[in-house]
Amino acid sequence: MASIVASIWQGITYRGKDGHYAWLLHRLGGLGIVLFLFLHILDIFLVGVSKELFETFLFIYHSAPAKVFVMGLLFGVFFHAFNGVRIILVDFWPEKFSNLKMQRLLFRLVVLVTLLFFIPTAIITVAPIFGTHLSLSHLLGG
């Protein structure tokens, strides 16, 4: 346990560059996805146990702090997915993609595409907190 804590601390405090932060965000996103998977299994399980308990869970999901968690989760999912594509490129075509210049370009692209997907989704997610319900067609002017 002590070594796990030590390696996490080393990961956070090491001042690496793009690749290091891509790795940290990838891990955080992965952990968020696993946490949500457990929560999702639990809430579906509660349907069979008690309808009231399940509805309480849904109520929590719609609360403001939960929406903030979902926003973080969304960022994690998008980043994990697009960074995964970067890792595939580096792993399968090292002669082309495994150099620092390409690495920096790919990291910036991953962040850009992640934000392009994340920002509209985040707006739709948090809008109910402010009493507005939005959909993608609203954002696209439909």
Place this chain on the structure above:
Amino acid sequence: MRVTLKLKRFNPEVDEKQHWEEYQIDVEPNDQLLDALNKVKWFHDGTLTYRRSCAHGVCGSDAMVINGRNRLACKVLMKDLGNKVTVEPIRGLPVVKDMVVDMEPFFAKFRAMKPFLINNTPAPDGRERHQTVEDRERFDDTTKCILCACCTTSCPSFWANGEYIGPASIVQIHRFIFDTRDEATKERLEIANDAMGVWRCRTVFNCVEACPREINITKAIGEVKKAILEG
């Protein structure tokens, strides 16, 4: 210029754990960090312990975590580090004293890679094995390693599991499997294909950023991975 050196100290005879100590010294902007450490040791605190030898980035003795990042103390100038400089021992290896770590686990992995030419066939003319310029170029990058451990000790996979052979050892595998004179490719790839081998690389690129010889280590690891897949 006046700088504050914040050093992570540890004396096993006195301390239970590592702690920070600060020293204020005057240095020239073009001084190496190693010069600054020498100043502390020679004029402020003779107990400060660190390895150094050639002082020109060749021997690889003085790898340290400098301002949060692995570098050689002799290859970084004070003017590039700012007025407050933090120095710690490299991570993932047991600290012996101050900046000195036990390098034996690192060298043991290096030795396990059989870092020497293996060829049991007699040379064609009985004297030497010829190689084209192109053949030699194929592994040129990975011949530059000076075994400073900057790469291995900057790798999150190594921090998480000290059994991982680490980037430096994979560099050695790359150096020999692409050498047309070597006959132990299969043997070397078996080592690389182990659970503690190349597949633990997460393409973080910390090793490439940290390497004082600018070896493209992640590319070398990628090429070893491909060599395993292609047999």
